[in-house]
Amino acid sequence: MIEIERKFLVTSTAFLDEFRTKNRIVQGYLSSVPERTVRVRIKGDKGFLTIKGKSSDSGMSRMEWEKEIALEEAEQLLLLCEAGVIDKIRYEIPVGKHLYEVDVFSGENEGLILAEIELESENETFENPNWLGMEVTNDTRYYNAYLSQKPFKTW
Amino acid sequence: MIEIERKFLVTSTAFLDEFRTKNRIVQGYLSSVPERTVRVRIKGDKGFLTIKGKSSDSGMSRMEWEKEIALEEAEQLLLLCEAGVIDKIRYEIPVGKHLYEVDVFSGENEGLILAEIELESENETFENPNWLGMEVTNDTRYYNAYLSQKPFKTW
Numbered sequence: 001m002i003e004i005e006r007k008f009l010v011t012s013t014a015f016l017d018e019f020r021t022k023n024r025i026v027q028g029y030l031s032s033v034p035e036r037t038v039r040v041r042i043k044g045d046k047g048f049l050t051i052k053g054k055s056s057d058s059g060m061s062r063m064e065w066e067k068e069i070a071l072e073e074a075e076q077l078l079l080l081c082e083a084g085v086i087d088k089i090r091y092e093i094p095v096g097k098h099l100y101e102v103d104v105f106s107g108e109n110e111g112l113i114l115a116e117i118e119l120e121s122e123n124e125t126f127e128n129p130n131w132l133g134m135e136v137t138n139d140t141r142y143y144n145a146y147l148s149q150k151p152f153k154t155w
Numbered sequence: 156m157i158e159i160e161r162k163f164l165v166t167s168t169a170f171l172d173e174f175r176t177k178n179r180i181v182q183g184y185l186s187s188v189p190e191r192t193v194r195v196r197i198k199g200d201k202g203f204l205t206i207k208g209k210s211s212d213s214g215m216s217r218m219e220w221e222k223e224i225a226l227e228e229a230e231q232l233l234l235l236c237e238a239g240v241i242d243k244i245r246y247e248i249p250v251g252k253h254l255y256e257v258d259v260f261s262g263e264n265e266g267l268i269l270a271e272i273e274l275e276s277e278n279e280t281f282e283n284p285n286w287l288g289m290e291v292t293n294d295t296r297y298y299n300a301y302l303s304q305k306p307f308k309t310w
Contacts, residue, residue, distance in 0.1 A: 001231060030193050030206060031186040036235045038193045039187050049204075051185060053235050065232060067222065076156060077220060080191045080208050 003052075004122055007142060009133035010113040015102050018129075020093035025103070028081030032145040035068025035075040039145070040077040043090070059138035060122050084108075084148035096127035108151030114142060158207075158219040159277055162297060164288035165268040170257050173284075174246035180258070183236030187300040194300070198245070202229025214293035215277050239263070246300035251282035263283040263306030269297060 023044040030038040039050040047070055051061035069077075078085070087107045093100045100118050105112040114136070115128055136142045141150070166263045178199040185193040189209055196203040202225055208218035224232075233240070253272050260267040269291070272281055291297045296305070 001228075030191045031188075033186075036185045036237070051232060052237065063231070063235065065228060067224070069222070073156075073220060075278065076218070077206060080218065082191070 001063055001065055002061055004061050004119045004124075005028075005116050005120065006119065006135060006137045008061055008115045008117075008135050008137075010115050010131055011130045011133040012103055014131040015091060015093050015100070015129070018095075019093050019102070021092045023090050025064075025088050025090050026078070026085060027144065027148075028078050028085045029145050029148050030077070030081055031065070032082055032084075032149055034140065034143070037145045040074055040079070040081055042071065042074050045071055047071045047077075049074070049077070058122055061120075082148065084151070086144050086148050093129075095129050098126050100132075105147075107150065108153050109147050110153065112147075112152040156220055157216055159216050159274045159279075160271050161215060161274065161290060161292045163270045163272075163290050165257055165270050165286055166288040168224055168268075169284045169286040170246060170248050170255070170270075170284070173250075174248050174257070176247045178245050180182075180243050180245050181233070181240060182299065182303075183240045183305050184300055185232070185236055187237055187239075187304055189295065189298070189300065192300045193220050195229055195236055197226065197229050197233070200226055202226045202232075204229070204232070213277060215274075237303065239306070241303050242300050248284075250284050253281045255284070255287075260302075260307065263308050264302050265308065267302075267307040 025043045027039055027041040035054045037052045040073060041048040046068060048066055049069050050066040055062045088103045088105045091102045100115050100117050102115045115132060140146055180198045182194055182196040192207045194205040201223060203221055204224050205221040210217045242262045243260045246257045246258060248255045255270050255272050257270045270287060295301055
């Protein structure tokens with residue numbers, strides 16, 4: 001239930017030549033409080049409910065619980081969510097032994113592209129593709145829960 | 156996904172002669188906001204995650220989504236919850252065609268006993284047992300989410 005992730009800005013769209021899957025993600029928050037976020041997500045034709053705890057001091061580790069739920073249930077729960085739905089296209093890009101998830105945001109977060117990589121441990125090494133920019137793991141403004149309340153266009 | 160319920164105070168412990176099941180319930184809230192409560196519950200040896208929307212004007216109807224989850228997951232999610240865990244014994248009491256759920260609270264809500272009945276429609280009739288007191292369906296102070304933040308002993 002502990003998830004270790006690092007997050008980066010993306011400096012070019014070169015990742016578009018290398019992606020394996022592409023899905024639209026629409027997600028809202030029943031709670032966007034950093035200590036306990038509750039997220040409703042529709043990814044492609046699937047629904048998910050995800051609960052995350054507060055990040056560790058490094059910003060890399062976080063308790064995460066996720067269950068797939070019926071699409072119609074996710075659609076109904078989305079209606080209950082706080083104002084500020086996140087809409088993005090997610091590309092999955094294998095790089096070396098790892099998988100980068102690159103999110104191209106639209107709507108109120110248009111212009112923002114973020115890459116995430118999930119690791120086994122906080123000090124695990126990984127390959128940096130040439131489209132990978134500055135690390136923002138520790139910058140809470142790039143949390144999707146934060147972006148739902150303070151979207152990129154308002155920065 | 157719409158739940159119709161009415162809630163009453165309980166005036167005596169006569170229901171203890173009639174109950175069918177008895178379970179300890181421990182529950183906390185990932186969100187206690189009335190527009191979207193997210194509840195983690197352990198009932199006996201089972202775990203549940205429940206999401207409820209805002210009540211209708213009558214106070215009787217409310218969107219509700221619930222899933223059973225693993226006990227260990229519920230225990231871990233309880234640790235993420237807001238301060239103010241609810242601890243109570245629930246008795247199920249068949250009365251006529253309906254089932255009353257009577258909750259005897261302990262801890263910070265000691266002294267409070269509430270009965271709930273689930274109905275098929277807002278104007279459905281039901282039997283009132285002699286231990287049933289004043290209706291409090293519309294009184295938000297008796298919501299468990301509210302009680303977790305403003306327990307009965309502090310009133």
